[in-house]
Amino acid sequence: MSASKCSRLSGALIEQLLDSVDSVLFDCDGVIWRGDQAIPGAAQVINRLKEKGKRVFFVTNNSSKTRRMYAEKMSGMGFNVSEEEVFGTAYCSAVYLxxxxxxxxxxxxxxxxxxxxxxxxxxxxxxxxxxxxxxxxxxxxxxxxxxxxxxxxxxxxxxxxxxxxxxxxxxxxxxxxxxxxxxxxxxxxxxxxxxxxxxxxxxxxxxxxxxxxxxxxVGKPHRFMFDCVASKFGVERGRCLMVGDRLDTDILLGSNCGLKTLLTLTGVSSVADAEAHQRSGCPERQGMVPDYYVDSIADLLPALQG
Structure with a gap:
């Protein structure tokens, strides 16, 4: 597998990646929480990113909650989040219409x-x-x-x-x-x-x-969900990172929109899945190969605490 794709993100490489972006898009379930429990360290990562001046947004295909409901759930888990930073498909579908x-x-x-x-x-x-x-x-x-x-x-x-x-x-x-x-x-x-x-x-x-x-x-991996964020907040594609646990939605959205991509292994997809896509030779499946992966987004915390 090419070293330029699906590299484990660690050490100085974390700081280099974070320095190269101004905005970070996070999927929710499987990335920052599982069910009703926050991923250990996730709230600290989100809050420290904001403290360091990064803009953070949350993009989820789940249409069962409003933006306000998601913000309330995250706030209860210790995340520093506002309703305007949440982009679910219930909201994005209304915007699209x-x-x-x-x-x-x-x-x-x-x-x-x-x-x-x-x-x-x-x-x-x-x-x-x-x-x-x-x-x-x-x-x-x-x-x-x-x-x-x-x-x-x-x-x-x-x-x-x-x-x-x-x-x-x-x-x-x-x-x-x-x-x-x-x-x-x-x-x-x-x-x-x-x-x-x-x-x-x-x-x-x-x-x-x-x-x-x-x-x-309108949901991931289609571009409209990113367009919703970009049009409202002026997000620059080349300086934006997409973080997700699913190759076929989160990572493919990032690829479709020209974003940097990071797979976290706390949810659905695995490194083996990404490697299978890479070996396939299929152009569409190549878009599901992330730039980097981590075991958990908590792996970013040491670089953010420095």
């Missing part, structure tokens, strides 16, 4: 209450949150009442996802001028103890299969 799609009308939302709140904060009307129970027969389902003001279907994580919700989205998307947006394509949500549950990508693929249409997704 408002600034890129210029949606006029309502959104049919397959998603969480947090997504509802972020849409409302952007002044975007919506329908669909909560359970949608099966009633009648198949002929009734095909003629389910639709809101004529709906101009977009948005799919995020929804614990109430059902056949009827998929059907209703399908009926809206049968109208070719109806926009179709997904928060992310993560197929599973890793949990503590090696467990996992199906992720938003499973729900999105179900709707895409039914509608025979492909959604535009």
């Amino acid at each position: 408002k600034t890129v799609c210029h949606v006029e009308g309502k959104v049919y939302l397959i998603g969480s209450d947090a997504m509802r709140q972020e849409l409302e904060a952007m002044g975007i009307p919506h329908t669909g949150v909560g359970a949608d129970h099966i009633v009648g027969r198949q002929a009734d389902w095909a003629n389910v009442p639709l809101d004529p003001e709906v101009k977009a279907v948005v799919v995020g994580f929804d614990e109430h996802f059902s056949y009827m919700k998929m059907n209703r989205a399908f009926q809206y998307l049968s109208q070719r001028d109806c926009l179709f947006v997904g928060t992310n394509r993560d197929t599973k949500l890793p949990l503590e103890g090696g467990k996992a549950v199906p992720g938003t990508g499973c729900l999105l693929q179900a709707v895409e299969t039914a509608a025979q249409r492909r959604a535009q997704t």
Whole structure:
């Protein structure tokens, strides 16, 4: 494996990397916390980076919380963080609808209450949150009442996802001028103890299969999530570091946006995974090879305490 990629970050190399960046983007779950527990040393790393004048942002594909909810969670773990520094897909999807799609009308939302709140904060009307129970027969389902003001279907994580919700989205998307947006394509949500549950990508693929249409997704690894940060805070690509635990989302986002990349081994992906991508010879998989890796972001702490 080339020494220029996927090098262990340690010693003087840490200081060199940190000196070369002004901004650092952190994924959340698996990087700064696992479940409801902070990664040991993570809060100290974040807080020391800020004390040294670095701008720190948090980018997560999880759409189950608002920016404020994430900031409150992190503050409770000892992180020095403000709501404006958090960029989740609930918020970014609302920004995308408002600034890129210029949606006029309502959104049919397959998603969480947090997504509802972020849409409302952007002044975007919506329908669909909560359970949608099966009633009648198949002929009734095909003629389910639709809101004529709906101009977009948005799919995020929804614990109430059902056949009827998929059907209703399908009926809206049968109208070719109806926009179709997904928060992310993560197929599973890793949990503590090696467990996992199906992720938003499973729900999105179900709707895409039914509608025979492909959604535009806003979460990692797509550039829009970085664009949200960069446009608001003037982040310079060449002096920005992306830190994450997943090669196919975090590291690929960094590669797609021309950022420096750092893999931490406290979450999903391993060095062996990165090496397999490097050996593959596939250009797309090459984008999932990080510049550096550490066992934990706590490995940065000695260089920050000097």
